[in-house]
Amino acid sequence: MRRKIPSTTALISFEAAARHESFTKAAQELSLTQGAICRQIASLEEFLNVELFRRSRRGVKLTEAGLSYSRRVATQLDAVERDTLSVMGQQGTNVIELAVVPTFGTQWLLPRLKDFQQKHPEVTVNLTNRTRPFLFADTDFDAAIYFGDADWSGTESHRLMGEHPLPVCSPNLLGKKTLLTAGEIAELPLLQQTTRPYAWRHWFNSQRLNVPRDMTGPRYELFSMLAQAAMHDMGIALIPPFLIQRELAEKRLVIANPQALSSIKAYYLMIPERKVESASLRAFRDWLVNQAHSYSLEG
Helix, strand or coil, rough: CCCCCCHHHHHHHHHHHHHHHHHHHHHHHHCHHHHHHHHHHHHHHHHHHCCCCECCCCCCEECHHHHHHHHHHHHHHHHHHHHHHHHCCCCEEEEEEEEEEEEHHHHHHHHHHHHHHHHHHHCEEEECCCCCCCHHHHCCHEEEEEECCCCCCCEEEEECCCCCEEEECCCCHCCCCCCCCCHHHCCCEEEEEEECHHHHHHHHHHHHCCCCCCCCEECCHHEEEEEEEHHHCCCCEEEEECCHHHHHHHCEEECCCCCCCCCCCCCEEEEEHHHCCHHHHHHHHHHHHHHHHHHHCCC
């Protein structure tokens, strides 16, 4: 069945005219005549059976329907342009679209990715932030790195490393002390991680403490946000040391207590079963697992 879609030329003309609220400026932008723009929009209005502009001697103004439609059309045209540029940029290369939890991607993966590029120059790895699992069938992702228990339907999992977060804070919050006891930490503002809501409760329980306020305090979705809040004396946070190596080295953050939080959860590379035979993904998988293994041995 033929799709009920207007011509691309009409949509592009309408988007430009709507953005400028001027047929003349749209014509100048698209290198067309004003008459050509008028004809394209008239044909679009006839196709839709909806008035998109009100015409007057002073010019044109979008109707309510025109304003609503212009926003949707602009979004879709932007998406088509991004997809087109992506395909054009992928000629002659194998591309891996990787979803990755943000701070792990920027602090641990990116500094090592140059090594993979040098070993496999024919493969391009694109990174996109995703903090939670999703359905691969609903996206263009070829693989994902996430923190969890590897319970992800329809995928092949490869364990990379554990997390082992430690209580960290700014030197100002630590004051003249070198370390804080669990009891002293319980009296400080506790910075919470949105995707680890029970982290502080588990940490205090491991210290045989029951702290009623262990789930109170401001919540941040990313470890990078937690680190910034801690550096600005807003409280104490549980953060894996490998994600804040620079901050620790520069003494912007200090370890307040050496007791790490243990967890059965870990960082995993997840590959959908339909993609496991991809040569580029196999190469990336082998490289990534080896990098994680080497890092764990160093630690």
